[in-house]
Amino acid sequence: MTQNGTVRLEVKGRRADVVLARPDARNALNLPMCEDLVEAFALIAANSEIDLAVLRAEGPVFSAGADMKERNGRDEAWVMMRRRAAFRAYETVGACSIPVIAQVHGPLVGSGGEIAMSCDFIIASTAATFRFPEPQWGTVGATQRLQRVVGVARAKELLYTGRVMDAEEAHRIGLVTRLTAPEALVQTVDETADCILKAPPLAQKLTKQCIDQGSRTDLASGIAIELSAIDRLLSESDWRGSLQQFNTSVGTAARKKKA
Template identity: 55%
Template sequence: MTAPEPTVIIEARDEIVRIVLNRPHARNGVNLAMCLELRQTFERLDSDPGVRAVFLSANGPAFCAGADLKERVGKDEAWVRQRRQASFAAYEAIERCAKPVIAVIDGPVVGAGGEIAMSCDFVVASTATTFRWPEPRWGTVGATQRLQRVIGKRHAKELLYTNRVMTAGEAHRLGLVTRLVERAELGAEEARIASAIATAPALAIELTKQAIELGGETDLDRGIRIEMAAIERNLSDGSWRAGVRRFADPADDEQQKE
């Protein structure tokens, strides 16, 4: 019996890993299997010392068409509840991954696809990308928490209430998309970001992400304490000395420009 095709493909290139949503026949609609695979994949990457950065993209013309509601036909409320919990666990695994996680998006992004993108550290999108949150239209509730935290409460309400399509340009202006490039430039932009991340010591990047995430949950005074704790851990590792040597080397002009 032929094994089912994986809903998520893992492509490793040295220290960089690409995670590819792989249900192009369903416009990468999120089903239970994809939720479980995403969670397992990111929990594994979280503890892998050989991984420096993770890029999340998709096969096919759409990044993600949202939750695959077809799998809910004939199911009861208990099943739907467990399915939603599985999706939340998948988003959380992406968000909690200690490595930098960058979404590289092209084409339509709908509902749960937006949740996946917003769970990443930042989003690189082509100018052909669009976003839409139709949850209320389909009689369900979703995207009420991450979306307002990214673009603001009023913008989130307007998009959720109306099912309006948001262009990549608008998403860029509102801060949902961090870098906006032409479709033909997506691969090159991903490579540039991967190269930039790889030049920094792994621990410094990991601690930076951790300090930002923890600091965002508290006030500035406590945030500074979080940063000092990260600095102490970094100092005890000793890898900071290599950065000082690179900066002090007058021949290394490119590093100093960084």
């Protein structure tokens, strides 16, 4: 458990689970949870044996968004401090060097969406719902990540109206990468995690780095980023061993197909 007890960090082998653990408050994001998210991912970054993280939540709700009750009796300076803390939490999740999967099983609102979108991709249950009601609540939020995931026009429509979007639509517009039946969600995430962990860790980290950095630049600069990653991979990894392992697995699969 992290310092404030709002986030639980579970490490098993090469996988870490970061669990939002305020189910009685519908996992609403408050200042202690912002701090705990930063702490959890700092602990992951400090552990070289962890090669993948899954971000999930306790209880029936993934996250009800920002804990608006925190603002009672607060002044403008406190609200700005609190918002900066939230952005630090999102940025810490997004900056994680290893693959991070968001496992979404129920309602996701506002800041919960920011947390999930900070992960590499979202695997969601068909029972999940998505809502970005910030303007409806008299505030501003999700204006940057959401448009980069679903496009400018869709982000505007979702934010302006604050409507509830079902999982099927979220999948169709690209917010959700994989959609599963509720009873299959955990197994799907576990299988996806196991598949990712089969690849050499450095290759996965460099792939993530190349995609993240390349998405912010032009194609020529992106290719230079990838070439730099390839150079590092050749000098720091057992790439010949990985190639031999790949060739062996292909040969085994071919023999099984013939049998």
